[in-house]
Amino acid sequence: MKYYINTYGCQMNIHDSEKIAGILEELNYHACSKQEEADIVVFNTCCIRETAEQKIYGHIGMLKKLKQAHPNMLVVVCGCMSQQEGVADKIRTSYPFVDIILGTSNLNSLKQAVLDAQRRKCCVKVDFELYNEEDFVQSRTSYPNAWVNINYGCNNFCTYCIVPYVRGRERSRPLADILTEVKKLLADGYKEITLLGQNVNSYGHDLPNGEDFSALLKSIAELDGKFRLRFMTSHPKDLSQEVIDVIASYPKICDNIHLPVQSGSTEILRRMNRRYTREDYLSLICKIRTKLPNVGITTDIMVGFPGETEQDFEDTLDLVQKARYSSAFCFIYSRRKGTPAYSMENQIPYEVKRERITRLLACQNDVTKQISAEMIGKQFEVLVEGANNHYKNTMCGRTESGRLVNFKCDEQMTGQFVTVLIEQAKSATLWGKIVTEEE
């Protein structure tokens, strides 16, 4: 029997899909590359923006015909979208061919739900439950990188964001459990560990024995062997000097920080409930660059939050130039039902949002180009991550600072560290050649 998983959304979901795959493999399903050939199709969904959600509904709808032709095929909808209030009912009514609907914290029920569905019993479970990471045998797909959850959920309630409602309250995994998982991954040959949480810097605040994010980073970075340690996402209000110092003291921790700013206007940040000002943010960037001169900083930015004036937006453009991000994920604000910003006055017309995002992208593009140009002629250590399928015999990997580099090399080199000389920069991607290989 075969399975096919459609994964939408962030790294959190990509990693959850590895747990889903693990459960399905325990049930003797094998991965396949075409949805049409699958005996079970999973939609691991995202609802961060309306566009994401609409696309997913469209894709689920398209399965109706397939299910008619293969009545024994099972369809599962899980992830953030199904956790939203009323959505399970909506799916049941509009897409009655869906067999299983699970919320974000119900993955531990998937095994039984599939066994029941094989006997034609539907399952809907969207109550928050606490599951134990250790209960899953994961089927990882991102070698040489391995994702590791350190905390779940979010307590920040930024006024635009649906995540706290669909991922529940923040809870940290015990440090010892994380360390056991990481040791096993390193023993299995993984070369890069990426710690995952909506707000990694608040890791441990709910644990009894004072374990915090810097202690966690240190205890992983002190493990033997050559590997890279990355983490995401950092909330600017919680990224401490201590964490910056730990990154600087341990070479295994990559000088790469994803630090979403959202807006460059203090007034918009206040209404977003981000709990820092423009000045706080810029001074944090300054502290980071002082300690980590080669750091790559990336960000998330939103345009068109309710009430955003032309001046607020220009403050964002100005901040982008000052912060010098190596890249930025730029989004048009999307109204999410159930969040405070949904009912704020002065929602911004779509044409204005469109115009602003175009200007923002152009502005960031200029910054990225400048940073890329400065890298030409220099050498960087790169971890070979996988094939670039658009070009023959071409592999890609990232510098410690997180920049993607393409270079000619053998596919068997995946998982090795090489030194690459940067020769060319095409917008966001760099091209180079290997000058030394790992011994």
Ligand code: SAH
């Ligand atoms: N926990 C992370 C972000 C998770 S969501 C953090 O706090 O930074 C990823 C990104 O999606 C956010 O940083 C934000 O830029 C964007 N986003 C969240 N809600 C959004 C909305 N309603 N409309 C548009 N973009 C949104």
Ligand code: SF4
């Ligand atoms: Fe959403 Fe804010 Fe939590 Fe990030 S910190 S997940 S943006 S509420």
Ligand code: F3S
């Ligand atoms: Fe991620 Fe989307 Fe959920 S961004 S946490 S999958 S709403």
